[in-house]
């Protein structure tokens with residue numbers, strides 16, 4: 001599908017909500033599926049990447065009811081070996097989390113996915129799980145999917161993660177739940193901690209001391225639970241960025257998850273001089289939440305690296321768009337992980353923003369962007385990546401002339417209402 005974005009958007013205004021947090025929804029579904037009883041989730045994400053998790057869990061014998069717009073019931077049960085291959089589609093989170101959850105289970109399953117997913121690194125999960133005693137076999141002795149995971153007896157390990165990755169950390173924690181003995185994990189930089197928070201919420205012993213995470217195995221099935229899932233800050237990033245960049249705009253996004261391991265973009269925007277207001281609500285089931293208002297602002301370039309990058313790992317493409325309109329240079333470093341996402345995001349955002357006239361330079365682990373530069377509408381590609389598609393839509397709204405975005409339907413992976421919401425606040429999208 002081609003999306004036509006009219007340039008020079010008129011002021012954007014309104015109060016909106018965004019889909020439930022993708023990371024929390026994945027974790028809640030999976031832990032609900034492992035629990036002994038029925039779990040009630042409110043406000044979770046409904047989108048392509050989540051459908052992948054649903055389908056896999058259903059194939060494992062878990063019944064899931066989407067009772068209305070808002071609510072999902074997950075009837076946790078003893079898993080059974082599926083008759084079919086588990087298709088994780090394009091969802092790295094689904095594949096990596098299931099590797100961890102299946103490794104210590106009593107079932108065997110084969111995990112597969114899209115061509116793109118099969119190219120993404122799974123050895124980073126397989127390697128620590130094998131140290132725990134997991135049986136995982138990929139294509140021709142590699143760790144490339146299809147991956148056959150045969151549930152087995154695991155032992156806790158002490159693991160020093162080479163890269164900061166919440167997906168890897170979560171896979172190890174899920175395996176550790178059924179391992180013999182304690183599991184200890186150290187990360188080079190703290191990644192998002194939704195798994196730790198949710199496991200604690202369920203009464204699992206997960207502690208952190210001097211940078212080492214420690215998990216005790218469970219002796220009984222996880223309890224079923226109720227959870228309200230806040231809006232996804234990674235989705236909110238796009239309308240908020242649009243409001244900062246389109247003259248005369250002011251947008252409020254209600255009930256957004258404000259977990260400090262996820263708020264790197266908000267901090268970066270503030271350092272750039274953004275007028276942003278945060279009204280924190282009471283914490284919702286262990287996750288801080290709040291309402292965010294962004295107002296059109298004059299911005300300046302900044303440097304972003306290390307820990308900051310990890311706390312905004314999915315927001316770098318939209319930061320690059322923001323930086324094209326900021327005064328001076330923006331430097332992003334330590335972001336090599338972006339080459340291993342749904343697309344090579346450093347390459348993709350550079351190639352597409354350059355076509356629109358941006359001054360952007362790609363480095364092995366980052367970007368340099370010089371601003372402000374006027375953008376010009378042209379034909380651009382999402383590279384089949386939802387975050388690039390949404391970032392380029394915002395870029396198109398700033399450009400002179402029309403931007404035509406190809407494979408725009410990929411936004412359905414994480415934000416099916418993206419175009420509807422942008423139209424609602426005043427964008428012209430065809």
Ligand code: S3P
Nearest residue numbers: 023093164165166167168313314
């Ligand atoms: C996620 C962690 C991040 C992020 C992904 C979701 C999660 O991946 O990019 O969209 O839910 O744990 P990495 O852990 O691989 O950095």
